[in-house]
Amino acid sequence: MGRRFWIETLGCPKNQVDSDKLRGSLVADGLVASRSVAEADLVVVNTCAFIEEARAESVEAVLALAGARRAGAELVVTGCLAQRYGDELAAALPEVDAVAGFGVPVHLGRPPDRAAAPSFDLLHLPRPPARAPWAYLKVAEGCDRACAFCAIPSFRGPQRSRSIESVLAEVEALGDGVEEIVLVAQDLAAYGRDQGRGAPRIVPLVAAVAERVPWVRLLYLYPSALTDGLVDAVCATGVPYFDLSLQHVSRPLLQAMRRWGDGERFLTRMAAIRRREPEAAFRSNFIVGFPGETEDDHDALLAFLEEARLDWCGFFAWSPEEGTHAAGLDGRVDPALVAERLAECRERQDAITAERRDALVGRQVEVLVERPGVGRTYREAPEIDGIVHVPGALGVGRRVTLGVEAALGPDLIATGATST
Numbered sequence: 001m002g003r004r005f006w007i008e009t010l011g012c013p014k015n016q017v018d019s020d021k022l023r024g025s026l027v028a029d030g031l032v033a034s035r036s037v038a039e040a041d042l043v044v045v046n047t048c049a050f051i052e053e054a055r056a057e058s059v060e061a062v063l064a065l066a067g068a069r070r071a072g073a074e075l076v077v078t079g080c081l082a083q084r085y086g087d088e089l090a091a092a093l094p095e096v097d098a099v100a101g102f103g104v105p106v107h108l109g110r111p112p113d114r115a116a117a118p119s120f121d122l123l124h125l126p127r128p129p130a131r132a133p134w135a136y137l138k139v140a141e142g143c144d145r146a147c148a149f150c151a152i153p154s155f156r157g158p159q160r161s162r163s164i165e166s167v168l169a170e171v172e173a174l175g176d177g178v179e180e181i182v183l184v185a186q187d188l189a190a191y192g193r194d195q196g197r198g199a200p201r202i203v204p205l206v207a208a209v210a211e212r213v214p215w216v217r218l219l220y221l222y223p224s225a226l227t228d229g230l231v232d233a234v235c236a237t238g239v240p241y242f243d244l245s246l247q248h249v250s251r252p253l254l255q256a257m258r259r260w261g262d263g264e265r266f267l268t269r270m271a272a273i274r275r276r277e278p279e280a281a282f283r284s285n286f287i288v289g290f291p292g293e294t295e296d297d298h299d300a301l302l303a304f305l306e307e308a309r310l311d312w313c314g315f316f317a318w319s320p321e322e323g324t325h326a327a328g329l330d331g332r333v334d335p336a337l338v339a340e341r342l343a344e345c346r347e348r349q350d351a352i353t354a355e356r357r358d359a360l361v362g363r364q365v366e367v368l369v370e371r372p373g374v375g376r377t378y379r380e381a382p383e384i385d386g387i388v389h390v391p392g393a394l395g396v397g398r399r400v401t402l403g404v405e406a407a408l409g410p411d412l413i414a415t416g417a418t419s420t
Helices: 013-028 052-068 080-084 086-092 152-156 164-173 202-210 228-236 251-256 263-276 295-308 335-358
Strands: 004-009 042-047 074-079 134-138 180-184 215-218 241-247 281-288 312-317 364-371 374-376 399-408 411-419
Touching (some): 004 013, 013 042, 013 074, 013 180, 052 074, 052 080, 074 080, 080 152, 134 164, 202 215, 202 228, 215 241, 228 263, 241 263, 263 295, 281 295, 281 335, 295 335, 312 335
Parallel strands (some): 004 042, 042 074, 134 180, 180 215, 241 281
Antiparallel strands (some): 399 411
16 A cells, blocks of 8 residues: 555634645555555645734644654645745744645655745645535636735735636536535636736636536635626526625725725625515625724624624634734724624624524525535535434435424424435
8 A cells, every 4th residue: 555644724714625636646656545644654735824813723733743754754834824824834843844835746656855845836726526516616727815813815826717618517527426616716707807807717617517517516705796797607506605705894894904895885785685586695704903993883884784684604703924014003992892893793693603503494595515414405515504304214415305303503404305
């Protein structure tokens, strides 16, 4: 048997795509996936560095895997943390054998080198076949926006979109068993704008992918880029799921964030989408404790949550990211107050999500069975939202119509299958 490897992935779906491509490259080089960290000859940690909490989690994971690996196994750190803090990370973590930017070298069998290892472009690496009936697919890398809180452009670079042809080739490479493609990018709605055509090409891309798989889902849409044409394209996929990157609802705060919009504009756009598709599902994320956030701003966010009735929502505390505009702003909010505001937002949204789920009890829904006993409707993004508990006898990869019997917080219980 060849050398065995283990890949630990942290962070967002875009990192999962990178890890899948790394796996394909390692297998092509003759390595074999390990059943556990303890059995691996090579351990790769694909890290996240979006906010302070993510960086801390990444370092903790590296240290835990360093302790869990067998004697003589090589430990490589890659991903955002490695790209952003490569030399510093290599110096701070003597447990690590190599730090490798956005790609582990294709040939990892050579003796470890404490210097930062060379990287390669994961965006255009071939993709191995999918191991589940759904797959993330990254269509672009980098971002051209200048949001005050985000350091991603500083280490991911400007947007680089793939060609539609290369994206469709990857869809085909994922295999016939894929029922759902989840398109991801830092700024998905801007796909293709950097290719010299003057306008995004996300609508024709979505249409082309939808011709090849039953479900197409889009993650991370900047609200000002959500045109009527894009709304129509999303609804036409059979997955009317809108993941809108809102970040806050206070206009002064959003202006300080260098973001577009306000709560009123967001509500107006969502209402228009619901008129177009009453069964649309919505997800968003919000920053709490951005410098200058007042009680009025916080109250406005809570009121927005009540009126918007989002299906899913995430909240995270602002952290001062090195090199960002917001890191130098005055008016920082006391951490204890930030924690209190986070708890209020989460409590409010948890109740709304539970109500949205309870409203589905007694209804028929189409479910994609993604593993034994577990499925999802179009209302749930994989690995992010709730799940649907289904009869264990249903085959993985089937799409079936089921009756929702109960809701358990974010999850549903459904029975009574009819093939679709």
